[in-house]
Amino acid sequence: MLDHLVFLIGEAFVALRRNRMLSFAAVSTVAVSLYLLGGLGYVYLRVSAFAERIPGQFDMRVFLKEGVTFDQIRSTARRIRSVDGVADARHIPREIAWRKMREQMPKETEGLENPLPDAFKVTLSDLGKADSVRAAIQRIETVEPNGIVYDEAARQYLDQGLRFLRWLGGTLGGLLLVTAGVLIYNAIQLTVVARARELRIMRLVGATGFTVGTPFVIEGALQGLFGGALANVLVWMSHTHLQQRLASLQATADLGPYPVAMGFAAFCGAGAIYGAVCSLLSLRRAMRQTT
Amino acid sequence: MDLPPPSSGRPLVVFDRVEVKYSETVALDGVSFEVQKGEFVFFVGRTGAGKSTILKVISREVQHxxxxxxxxxxxxxxxxxxxxxxxxxxxxxxxxxxxxxPSKRVWENVAYAMRAIGASSREVRRKVPEILERVSIGHRADAFPHQLSGGEQQRVAIARALINNPLLLLADEPTGNLDPEHSIEIMELLAQLNVRGTTVLVASHDMLVVERMDKRVIRLESGRIVEAEEEAGLA
Known part of the structure; x- marks a missing residue:
């Protein structure tokens, strides 16, 4: 059994070496596809992480009616936090708000009584739910009528931008996935056609479907694996280059370190699985033709 | 399914009104014959007569x-x-x-086929030289196919067909690409294998070679048997 396995793996390597041009075509196809897909996926993850932080940075101010008691403030905080779309609600006591204001505008506030009500700084978990959050909070009896303040235009602009980014990532990623699949399928199909004679001989002497197919599947998986490794190197290089560019521009955005080991594992694994699956699909057709 | 030794009584191959139809074409139309173990039978006829289809039905490349x-x-x-x-x-x-x-040497071509059916490397080392000697091509074991004559290449193909010690050998136009001299050489090799007990079925349109061999002949035309001669020794 081990001897036979060695033969099957050996055949896959022989085929890779013999069909250098086809192997190169398949490996480079996988590499470019995974580079585009993986690179886009990586950018998408970064953008998503950034996008997740944005609603946290976007907040609305909720002013309470005058004279609310401490217990009412606590119950209001609980009710606001329970609203769908709210990430957090932080109480801003009127005394602290007034002290800050006096520090910032000492002349304007000199000799005045504290006119500020107690308030909440509400951060959102989902910008798309800002309107429903506003309506829900407005229904709370301790909240001042028209006591909710936030930049609606900025919110809408930000929300639309994020939606577009997610849509672009999903659509472009999907299209690339299909394109990569077709390219790999064709590359493996060419390999199968180039090895039609071997297939025929195996069939003539009574080799089983497993023996006939396994070297092709190993070959496809190896092509995918090499392509994946190459794609990872390309993404890594792009990441490093981009990071250097950002540093030279003294931009505030930071890409963070590239996860090299995880990248290799993910790209090689995805490439190998994709290569093996595409070889299997190609083989199914070839096997039917040579039986 | 193991084939029995040549001595047992049942016919090895029985075709009883066999038909093979592709969508519009009739490749075999009610073909009936029997082949006993140890026989040497030629299927002759023009291209498209159905002789190769008979061999393909037996090897299950085509289903009747x-x-x-x-x-x-x-x-x-x-x-x-x-x-x-x-x-x-x-x-x-x-x-x-x-x-x-083309990229494998003579012995590698035979070894490859053996490995493909699960033979161990030790078995391959032991058996390949023996098979090559059986078809008198052992002296060219290290040559590549393009360095061989047509007759020698056909010997290698026959050697490869012998890796399982088959009791039945199917040869489809084995002399189709050979000159008359090499054709006779290959037919004599097949006759030698037949003498050692292998049942041999050959599809051929080379009437000169067929007549010279003096074996049983089944003549086909448009998918039907038009003439069935008995082998001189069996008649």
Missing amino acids: TGGRALLDGRELGEVRPREVPHLRRQMGIVPQDFALL
Whole structure:
């Protein structure tokens, strides 16, 4: 059994070496596809992480009616936090708000009584739910009528931008996935056609479907694996280059370190699985033709 | 499915009103014959007469659409697809175009086929020289196919067909690509294998070679048997 396995793996390597041009075509196809897909996926993850932080940075101010008691403030905080779309609600006591204001505008506030009500700084978990959050909070009896303040235009602009980014990532990623699949399928199909004679001989002497197919599947998986490794190197290089560019521009955005080991594992694994699956699909057709 | 030794009584191949139809074309139309173990039979006829189709039905490359086709008593239509490789290991198949791997040496071509059916490397080392000697090509073991004559290439193809020690050898136009001298050489080799007990079925349109061999001949035309001569010794 081990001897036979060695033969099957050996055949896959022989085929890779013999069909250098086809192997190169398949490996480079996988590499470019995974580079585009993986690179886009990586950018998408970064953008998503950034996008997740944005609603946290976007907040609305909720002013309470005058004279609310401490217990009412606590119950209001609980009710606001329970609203769908709210990430957090932080109480801003009127005394602290007034002290800050006096520090910032000492002349304007000199000799005045504290006119500020107690308030909440509400951060959102989902910008798309800002309107429903506003309506829900407005229904709370301790909240001042028209006591909710936030930049609606900025919110809408930000929300639309994020939606577009997610849509672009999903659509472009999907299209690339299909394109990569077709390219790999064709590359493996060419390999199968180039090895039609071997297939025929195996069939003539009574080799089983497993023996006939396994070297092709190993070959496809190896092509995918090499392509994946190459794609990872390309993404890594792009990441490093981009990071250097950002540093030279003294931009505030930071890409963070590239996860090299995880990248290799993910790209090689995805490439190998994709290569093996595409070889299997190609083989199914070839096997039917040579039986 | 193991084929029995030549001495047992049942016919090895039975075709009973066998039909093979492709969508519009009729390749075999009610073909009936029997082949006993140890026989040497030629199927002759023009291109498209159906002689290759008979061999393909036996090797299950083609499935018959009517009648009964039995190999050692087993209906070939009932052989399941996953059993086909095991069926083929009971026979040797020699294709017209030799089907040799150009990048492999003579011994590697035979070894490759043995490895493909699961033979260990030790078995390969032991058996390949023996098989090559059997078909008198051992002296060219290290040559590549393009360095061989047509007759030598056909010997390698026959050697490859012998790796399973088959009791049935199917040869489709084995002399189709050879000059008369090499054709006779190959036929004599097949006759030698037949003398050692292998049942040999040959599809050929080379009447000169067929007449010279003086074996049983089944003549086909448009998918039908038009003449069936007995071998001189069996008649």
